[in-house]
Amino acid sequence: MTAEVTKVLATASIELAGEAAMIEFGAKIARGLLIGGGLSIGGGLSTGGGLSTSEGTEKPIIMTLQGDLGAGKTTLSRGVLQGLGHVGNVKSPTYTLVEPYQLAFGAVYHFDLYRLTDAEELEYMGFADYLTDGKLCLIEWPEKGQGFLPQTDIGIQISQLEESRCVTLTAYSAYAEQLVSQLGMI
Ligand SMILES: Nc1ncnc2c1ncn2[C@@H]1O[C@H](COP(=O)(O)OP(=O)(O)OP(=O)(O)O)[C@@H](O)[C@H]1O
Ligand SMILES: [Mg+2]
Numbered sequence: 434m435t436a437e438v439t440k441v442l443a444t445a446s447i448e449l450a451g452e453a454a455m456i457e458f459g460a461k462i463a464r465g466l467l468i469g470g471g472l473s474i475g476g477g478l479s480t481g482g483g484l485s486t487s488e489g490t491e492k493p494i495i496m497t498l499q500g501d502l503g504a505g506k507t508t509l510s511r512g513v514l515q516g517l518g519h520v521g522n523v524k525s526p527t528y529t530l531v532e533p534y535q536l537a538f539g540a541v542y543h544f545d546l547y548r549l550t551d552a553e554e555l556e557y558m559g560f561a562d563y564l565t566d567g568k569l570c571l572i573e574w575p576e577k578g579q580g581f582l583p584q585t586d587i588g589i590q591i592s593q594l595e596e597s598r599c600v601t602l603t604a605y606s607a608y609a610e611q612l613v614s615q616l617g618m619i
Pocket of ligand 2: 506507508525545573
């Protein structure tokens with residue numbers, strides 16, 4: 434398998450204590466995506482990042498979430514989804530592999546690949562189809578799908594501290610870089 438060389442454009446880290454802080458940070462990421470990071474409802478604000486309702490041809494924003502079991506990946510995803518306008522429950526896709534959300538700007542797919550035994554299973558589940566209409570893919574445990582996932586735009590790494598979490602964002606694309614700078618952390 435060939436390892437793709439991906440250029441890191443920006444990184445930023447923040448320490449967050451408690452679930453509420455994690456959800457609020459997710460909502461902040463969502464605001465960044467909606468304002469200028471690629472996701473727009475009217476289409477006109479989009480900077481080419483993939484989330485606009487006017488065109489269905491752009492590839493989705495790929496946001497991966499890595500960290501040990503219980504690190505807070507689903508919690509952060511919940512904050513992002515709620516910040517993007519989802520009202521209601523966000524359940525972990527641990528058993529279903531994927532949970533779809535239809536939001537104002539289009540589809541968001543939340544994956545948890547932990548239970549994949551082989552990355553090739555992504556092909557059987559029709560993963561490519563999620564990329565055709567999805568505007569944003571949140572992917573927990575992307576390492577389980579290595580070799581079968583598209584290029585990550587924004588990588589999120591969560592490490593557990595005693596009472597808190599350290600969240601590191603890594604931008605691999607221009608609008609992800611813009612998003613990270615908007616968060617005021619670089
Ligand atoms: N910033 C934080 N500080 C302290 N606790 C947190 C923080 N964020 C999340 N938690 C707590 O961590 C626990 C696990 O969270 P979560 O289910 O989101 O983890 P996960 O990484 O998705 O786990 P899995 O690998 O099993 O999918 C929850 O009880 C949640 O409240
Ligand atoms: Mg989870």
